[in-house]
Amino acid sequence: MLERIDCQAARELMDRRDPFSGEEGGRLKAHLESCPACAAEARMEERLRSIIVPAELPSPSPGFELSLKARLGIGLEPRTDPIARWGWAAAILTLAVLVLPYVTRITEAALRVVSDLITGLAEVFGRAGSNAEPIIGQLSQLSSPENVMMLNLVLGAIVLLGGIVAVGIAERR
Amino acid sequence: MGTFNETEFLRDYRKNPDRAFRQLMDGFRDRVHLFCLRAAPNRDDAEDLAQEVFIRVWKGLGRFRGDSSLATWIYRIAWNVCASYLEKKGRSPELTTYMEEGEEDTEPRLVASSVDAGMKQFEDRQFLEYLFESLPEAHKLVLTLYYMQELTYEEIAAVTDWPMGTVKANLHRAKAKLRTAAMEELEPAD
Ligand SMILES: [Zn+2]
Numbered sequence: 001m002l003e004r005i006d007c008q009a010a011r012e013l014m015d016r017r018d019p020f021s022g023e024e025g026g027r028l029k030a031h032l033e034s035c036p037a038c039a040a041e042a043r044m045e046e047r048l049r050s051i052i053v054p055a056e057l058p059s060p061s062p063g064f065e066l067s068l069k070a071r072l073g074i075g076l077e078p079r080t081d082p083i084a085r086w087g088w089a090a091a092i093l094t095l096a097v098l099v100l101p102y103v104t105r106i107t108e109a110a111l112r113v114v115s116d117l118i119t120g121l122a123e124v125f126g127r128a129g130s131n132a133e134p135i136i137g138q139l140s141q142l143s144s145p146e147n148v149m150m151l152n153l154v155l156g157a158i159v160l161l162g163g164i165v166a167v168g169i170a171e172r173r
Numbered sequence: 174m175g176t177f178n179e180t181e182f183l184r185d186y187r188k189n190p191d192r193a194f195r196q197l198m199d200g201f202r203d204r205v206h207l208f209c210l211r212a213a214p215n216r217d218d219a220e221d222l223a224q225e226v227f228i229r230v231w232k233g234l235g236r237f238r239g240d241s242s243l244a245t246w247i248y249r250i251a252w253n254v255c256a257s258y259l260e261k262k263g264r265s266p267e268l269t270t271y272m273e274e275g276e277e278d279t280e281p282r283l284v285a286s287s288v289d290a291g292m293k294q295f296e297d298r299q300f301l302e303y304l305f306e307s308l309p310e311a312h313k314l315v316l317t318l319y320y321m322q323e324l325t326y327e328e329i330a331a332v333t334d335w336p337m338g339t340v341k342a343n344l345h346r347a348k349a350k351l352r353t354a355a356m357e358e359l360e361p362a363d
């Protein structure tokens with residue numbers, strides 16, 4: 001048999017988060033069955049609750065999350081799955097293949113300029129009376145096809161190494 | 174909301190942002206949106222506010238120290254975002270100083286007898302919605318926090334930066350106004 005409560009106690013119980021839970025909830029129910037005034041109050045409370053916080057909350061428009069994600073940059077970071085990894089490698093290799101000829105042509109030209117400059121200078125100093133002929137001969141060979149090829153290989157190796165390191169870094173993130 | 178796991182969420186936030194974002198949306202999207210609708214009944218404005226709230230939440234998570242529950246912290250941000258919005262709309266006094274206003278200033282708006290006679294033809298629900306909508310925004314925001322049943326009085330006080338007594342008094346007053354007006358109108362004494 002539940003202990004009876006008065007209207008004030010009932011109103012206080014109604015103010016709780018979960019008014020009908022536990023033994024006190026049982027007392028409240030019993031009171032509401034016998035007190036029309038408190039029962040009306042409880043009905044009103046329930047109606048208010050259902051209006052202020054409806055059971056089915058209104059959702060924002062369908063694009064809400066997508067736009068929020070874009071603004072926060074979530075899901076835009078490179079993932080570490082195999083497809084992304086190979087994608088990275090392919091992109092870097094393609095870049096290397098496209099860029100390498102340009103790079104080597106430039107270095108070939110640069111080598112020629114450097115060798116011409118040094119040869120010119122050596123010739124000037126050579127005329128001043130020293131025996132610099134062998135050095136001049138070596139320097140004029142600086143832009144030879146062998147040297148250019150060597151540089152090609154070195155640059156290619158550097159680019160590839162850079163690519164591998166980039167993939168490694170991308171994977172770690 | 175019930176399934177939101179705060180510890181898991183804070184761990185995922187760094188390691189698996191996609192999953193953390195999903196958790197955040199499942200746990201708070203609709204509630205924060207509802208909260209923003211109380212400050213901005215226009216849906217577009219409310220969505221903009223909710224976006225602003227979540228952007229601040231996400232960017233501030235690194236600084237979240239767990240001094241309060243995550244929910245309290247999120248609603249505090251939501252409260253601040255809504256307060257600045259209302260301030261821009263020239264509505265801030267009701268959010269910050271209405272406690273100091275005389276009770277009479279806002280009372281008449283909610284007395285049923287001041288409502289148009291035409292209102293009586295409204296369905297109960299529409300009538301109650303009308304009453305609720307006529308409340309000052311601060312009342313609407315606090316009542317929403319209260320009826321969401323997520324925060325305690327202490328936590329609502331932390332969200333609003335009002336003393337506990339003020340929170341309780343305001344909630345009580347807002348509820349009493351709504352109930353009295355509604356009961357006079359909808360459940361005449363028999
Ligand atoms: Zn009673």
